[in-house]
Structures are given as C-alpha cells and as structure tokens.
Amino acid sequence: MDALDGLLPRFSVRQAVYTRVEGYAPWGLNLFAYLHTKFGIVTEGCCHVDLKDGAPPVRLERGSCYLLPRGDAYRLRDSPDGSADAFEDAMNHIEGRTLRWGGDGARTTVIGGCFIFADEGYPLVLDLLPQLVHFRVSEQELSALESTMRLLENEVVQPSPGSLAMLDRLADIFFIQTLRACLLNGSARETGWLGALSDEKLGAAIRMIHTRTDFPWTVEALAGHAGLSRAVFAARFKDKLGLSPIGYLTRHRLTQAQDMLLHTSMSIAQVAAKVGYESESAFNKAFKRELGAPPAAWRLQAQARATAR
Numbered sequence: 001m002d003a004l005d006g007l008l009p010r011f012s013v014r015q016a017v018y019t020r021v022e023g024y025a026p027w028g029l030n031l032f033a034y035l036h037t038k039f040g041i042v043t044e045g046c047c048h049v050d051l052k053d054g055a056p057p058v059r060l061e062r063g064s065c066y067l068l069p070r071g072d073a074y075r076l077r078d079s080p081d082g083s084a085d086a087f088e089d090a091m092n093h094i095e096g097r098t099l100r101w102g103g104d105g106a107r108t109t110v111i112g113g114c115f116i117f118a119d120e121g122y123p124l125v126l127d128l129l130p131q132l133v134h135f136r137v138s139e140q141e142l143s144a145l146e147s148t149m150r151l152l153e154n155e156v157v158q159p160s161p162g163s164l165a166m167l168d169r170l171a172d173i174f175f176i177q178t179l180r181a182c183l184l185n186g187s188a189r190e191t192g193w194l195g196a197l198s199d200e201k202l203g204a205a206i207r208m209i210h211t212r213t214d215f216p217w218t219v220e221a222l223a224g225h226a227g228l229s230r231a232v233f234a235a236r237f238k239d240k241l242g243l244s245p246i247g248y249l250t251r252h253r254l255t256q257a258q259d260m261l262l263h264t265s266m267s268i269a270q271v272a273a274k275v276g277y278e279s280e281s282a283f284n285k286a287f288k289r290e291l292g293a294p295p296a297a298w299r300l301q302a303q304a305r306a307t308a309r
Helices: 003-010 087-093 124-128 139-157 163-183 186-190 192-198 200-211 219-226 230-241 245-263 268-274 280-291 295-308
Strands: 013-024 028-031 037-044 046-050 058-061 064-068 074-077 098-102 107-117 133-136
Touching: 013 028, 013 139, 013 163, 028 087, 037 046, 037 058, 037 139, 037 163, 046 107, 058 064, 058 133, 064 163, 087 098, 107 163, 124 245, 133 163, 139 163, 192 200, 192 230, 200 219, 200 230, 200 245, 219 230, 219 245, 230 245, 245 268, 245 280, 245 295, 268 280, 268 295, 280 295
Parallel strands: 013 098
Antiparallel strands: 013 107, 028 074, 037 064, 037 107, 046 058, 046 074, 064 133
C-alpha cells in the first residue's frame, strides 16, 4: 500500500469556510491564529505572504497556493513591505462571500479560508508539515480546485435536500485536492513528510508503519527495514521529519485511532489493540497526552458535536 494513499483517507473535513478577497493595490491583511488549517489560492494577480516571523515574504502569483497546517497567524499583502489591516475589521465590509479591500490600483484575487475537521481540531499528521507551505498548481489543477469551490458555493447559496451531506463530502474532496497538489509538488518532495517518504530508506520504514500499524515496532526493527544502523536511521529520520521514529509511529497510531473512534463502534480496548497498544491503559495515556482527553471522553465530545450540528 502506498503510504500517501494510506494517509489521505484518514482526514475527515466537516466544513470548508472561505472568502473571496479582491485586493486593490495598495492593500494588506493581518490574519490571526486559530486551530484550523488555513488555505489560499491566487486566481488573479500577485501578492506576498509571510508569518511575521522575520522570514522573507513569499511571492504568490496566479496558480500559487498556500497552506498553514496549524492555523498560524500570517499576513497577506500586495507588496512585501506594505502595511496590513486587521482582517476582522475588514470583514465588516464583506458583501456575500467577497471582500473588496485596498486602494484603486491593480487587482489581486485570492480565495482563502480554512478547513474545519470533524473533531474540531486538526489531524496530528499535519504537524509533519512546515508552518507555511506554498506551491504552484497547473492550470488543470487550478481549474479543478475552482470547480469544487463553485460546487461548495452553490450548496451554500441554494441549499436543497441533502445539501449538508454534500457540503461535508465536497469539503473533504477540496481538502484532499489541495493537500495532494501540495504533497506532489516538486519542491515539497525535498522536506517534511513527503520528503521522508521519497527517501528510499526512510520511505521503506514509513511504509512498514503504515501497513503494519499494530506491530510492536522498535527503532531497531524500523532501522532494519531501512537498511541503516539504529543511530544513523534515528538521526536521519529526525532531521527529515523533525520528530523521532517512535514519535512518528505514535502520531500515526493516534490518527488511526481518531478515525476509528469517530467512524466505528469498536470499544476502546479494540481500538487500542488495532493500532498497536499492548494495553488499554497505555493507549489511554498516549491519547490523553497528545489530544488532551482520554479516548472515551474524546469520542463522546466528538459525537456530541456531530449531534449538535
């Protein structure tokens, strides 16, 4: 099984919220942080995006996309050193889903928003991506993204029987389209999760984790599949992904567990065994450490949110 195919279906997007921003030079917007994956697609003109962390702003043109997997605060401007207004203040002037902002100069159009996941947080595996991911898509990919966005908009503007289910599924499709375009972009292969997967030796170990999640993996066993010594494997893995092999294994197991808790009626003990924990107590401890609540409570909270929709 290809690890990319094994990863993408684990995402469950409940909603894609978006705004069409038409920025007229000079213009700029400050967007605050929140725990949803943010996205943007430039369909006209050009602009610059940065995290306000001192790193040089990134120039974006038509066909450029960006993702902020963990919803960090960022800035979007027509020029790399221009001023920026608070997005919350600008939203007071929105018309429908379109925000026209700035002066009377050249226009840039950005479709930006966020993905809200079924559990109200974000999948743990998104921690493996950088704070800001930017990439270019082909005209064909851009057209596909815009088509899905139009379908989403139609269901919002003209709801009909089944619209809620349609919106959930379209949001899922849109997120997978965006993430796939990001992961398969040439420059994205050099770093992060896909970079590790593309590494012949590290990729072999990652595929074993994905295909045999319930196996009692050790660093030594994974290093053996990679054909590397334990020390070299651990260092190479940490350098590429920013966390240890066991840390990655834990993230993958808990992402699988989230999916099972949300979409099956398996008991906590059954889920624990399915994702490779020798005891329910060990699973409870790991789950609570990463997600802030034990699995039983997390499941009840997720079910309550789903019922309240």
